[in-house]
Amino acid sequence: MRVKKNISVEEAIVHFNKQRADVLEVTDEANKFVGYFTLDSLQIAIQKGDLAGEIENYVANDVHLSSSIIDEDVIRNEKVMNEYEYLLNKNYLKILNSLHDGVYITDQHGFTVFVNRAYERITGLNANEFIGVHMNEIINKGYISKSISLEVIKQKKPVTMMQKIINDRKIIVTGTPIYSSEGNIIFIINSVRDITELLKLKHELDGLHYWSNSDEVNSALQSDININELELYVSSPETKKLFELAERVAKTDVKVLLQGETGVGKSLIARFIHEKSDRNKEVFLELNCGAIPANLIEAELFGYEPGAFTGASKYGKKGLLEQADGGTLFLDEIGDLPLELQVKLLKVVEENRYMRIGSTVVQEVDVRILSASHKDLKKLVRNGKFREDLFYRLNIVPIHVPPLRNRKQEIIPLLQRFLERFNEKYNANKRFTIECLEYLTKHSWPGNIRELINIVERLVVTTIEDEITIYHLPEEYRNVFLANNHNGEEMTLKEAVEQFENNLIKETLTKYKTTRKVAEALGVSQSSIVQKLKRINVDQ
Numbered sequence: 001m002r003v004k005k006n007i008s009v010e011e012a013i014v015h016f017n018k019q020r021a022d023v024l025e026v027t028d029e030a031n032k033f034v035g036y037f038t039l040d041s042l043q044i045a046i047q048k049g050d051l052a053g054e055i056e057n058y059v060a061n062d063v064h065l066s067s068s069i070i071d072e073d074v075i076r077n078e079k080v081m082n083e084y085e086y087l088l089n090k091n092y093l094k095i096l097n098s099l100h101d102g103v104y105i106t107d108q109h110g111f112t113v114f115v116n117r118a119y120e121r122i123t124g125l126n127a128n129e130f131i132g133v134h135m136n137e138i139i140n141k142g143y144i145s146k147s148i149s150l151e152v153i154k155q156k157k158p159v160t161m162m163q164k165i166i167n168d169r170k171i172i173v174t175g176t177p178i179y180s181s182e183g184n185i186i187f188i189i190n191s192v193r194d195i196t197e198l199l200k201l202k203h204e205l206d207g208l209h210y211w212s213n214s215d216e217v218n219s220a221l222q223s224d225i226n227i228n229e230l231e232l233y234v235s236s237p238e239t240k241k242l243f244e245l246a247e248r249v250a251k252t253d254v255k256v257l258l259q260g261e262t263g264v265g266k267s268l269i270a271r272f273i274h275e276k277s278d279r280n281k282e283v284f285l286e287l288n289c290g291a292i293p294a295n296l297i298e299a300e301l302f303g304y305e306p307g308a309f310t311g312a313s314k315y316g317k318k319g320l321l322e323q324a325d326g327g328t329l330f331l332d333e334i335g336d337l338p339l340e341l342q343v344k345l346l347k348v349v350e351e352n353r354y355m356r357i358g359s360t361v362v363q364e365v366d367v368r369i370l371s372a373s374h375k376d377l378k379k380l381v382r383n384g385k386f387r388e389d390l391f392y393r394l395n396i397v398p399i400h401v402p403p404l405r406n407r408k409q410e411i412i413p414l415l416q417r418f419l420e421r422f423n424e425k426y427n428a429n430k431r432f433t434i435e436c437l438e439y440l441t442k443h444s445w446p447g448n449i450r451e452l453i454n455i456v457e458r459l460v461v462t463t464i465e466d467e468i469t470i471y472h473l474p475e476e477y478r479n480v481f482l483a484n485n486h487n488g489e490e491m492t493l494k495e496a497v498e499q500f501e502n503n504l505i506k507e508t509l510t511k512y513k514t515t516r517k518v519a520e521a522l523g524v525s526q527s528s529i530v531q532k533l534k535r536i537n538v539d540q
């Protein structure tokens with residue numbers, strides 16, 4: 001048998017199987033003989049784990065049949081050996097067991113002949129239970145949704161299909177018929193790949209290694225902080241550093257300005273600073289300068305004397321500064337503070353003094369002021385909307401909290417942690433599929449962690465099935481994803497898998513005509529096929 005030098009080692013295995021050969025003659029592009037690819041060469045390639053490599057790298061000048069991994073007796077007696085014994089030749093098993101991909105071999109009737117170790121690893125199933133058992137029985141027992149071997153026997157050609165197995169894993173199986181010299185199918189060799197594993201690899205390549213490296217996730221998560229009812233998830237070394245910095249400044253009374261988009265956790269960090277400071281026995285008060293009308297902020301902050309202005313209480317009112325004496329006052333959205341109040345606040349910040357509205361008495365306070373803004377305060381200073389002196393007074397230690405889309409490696413751990421939290425709260429047992437997690441890492445999360453918490457709670461409450469898939473995500477999440485990805489960028493693996501899935505469904509529909517039969521063929525529920533067809537705008 002002659003093969004080209006640039007075919008892969010994996011392809012060579014197929015030739016060995018097909019031809020019952022133990023040596024392949026290798027030629028170059030011009031069909032000129034360059035050497036032999038032997039079973040010895042194959043063993044070397046497998047030991048190197050180089051199944052995708054070209055066979056050219058393993059070409060030998062001559063053949064030592066004595067070192068062939070096929071027993072010479074087997075070759076001599078080939079004619080009288082039955083197919084089963086031939087395949088189960090010990091050395092063949094060694095090769096098949098050293099492959100990383102799963103291999104499942106059946107005979108021409110659909111009885112299981114061989115299952116390699118990788119198949120057991122990928123599926124979690126025990127090979128011993130299958131040997132000698134017919135595929136129909138394995139389906140009936142619910143181990144697998146569909147037999148690719150039986151499909152190959154029916155169609156008499158290679159078949160690739162997605163298969164669902166008992167523990168909800170999904171695998172991609174390619175079944176290839178192997179023919180005898182008389183042209184009859186003698187075996188079906190199924191090579192098996194785990195979609196989950198492929199996606200995990202992709203995560204690793206993308207730097208989303210927290211997903212695949214659970215030790216790293218655990219060690220990052222072990223430092224989660226629980227302090228006075230605050231539950232802080234520390235899902236990356238960067239966030240850990242952020243909290244370490246916050247803890248360091250907490251020990252002093254310096255002013256801290258937290259900057260970052262809405263929902264990134266600025267208030268939470270302010271609270272954390274208070275809890276870690278010596279003031280933690282006193283109050284922590286918060287004023288959102290953007291949430292109340294400008295004329296009320298002054299009264300809220302400084303308080304007023306009885307009847308100080310029309311509509312004022314006749315008893316007067318203590319301002320937040322007074323109430324927070326000894327503790328911490330957190331001024332959120334400080335960029336929204338009107339300019340005239342900024343002057344008054346500057347006095348508090350510089351001298352720890354202020355006056356109630358309608359009073360001439362100067363009050364002394366001991367308040368630690370922390371502030372935050374999602375607006376760029378420097379820019380506001382440049383545009384004359386924020387006082388420069390106040391900016392520098394408040395910004396002794398700046399802490400910038402990055403948006404979630406810039407700390408992608410945290411998305412999956414946070415999703416999982418909040419899922420746990422809401423599973424507990426609603427006594428549920430939901431889980432995300434890896435495709436769904438993959439999808440959510442693509443989302444731009446304009447509302448940051450607040451948005452993430454909301455969507456997880458919503459999904460836990462609204463999803464009927466235990467498994468949360470991409471199809472359960474609200475429409476806007478999927479639209480955002482599509483809008484971000486139709487601009488001719490290279491395809492991600494997830495997109496490629498999705499495209500593959502779409503095509504497979506369309507092809508199967510053309511063939512089987514009804515969604516029930518498509519669902520049967522692809523080993524998924526009919527409702528899932530209907531949903532998917534809707535998504536890809538195909539009329540059934």
Ligand SMILES: Nc1ncnc2c1ncn2[C@@H]1O[C@H](COP(=O)(O)OP(=O)(O)OP(=O)(O)O)[C@@H](O)[C@H]1O
Pocket residue numbers: 231232233234260261262263264265266267268269332374449450453
């Ligand atoms: N590391 C974290 N661990 C757990 N929960 C977090 C974490 N960071 C933020 N959150 C939660 O996310 C939500 C939003 O956080 P927070 O209110 O602190 O954001 P913010 O930046 O102050 O937003 P805004 O600018 O809109 O006030 C809160 O429920 C908070 O508890």
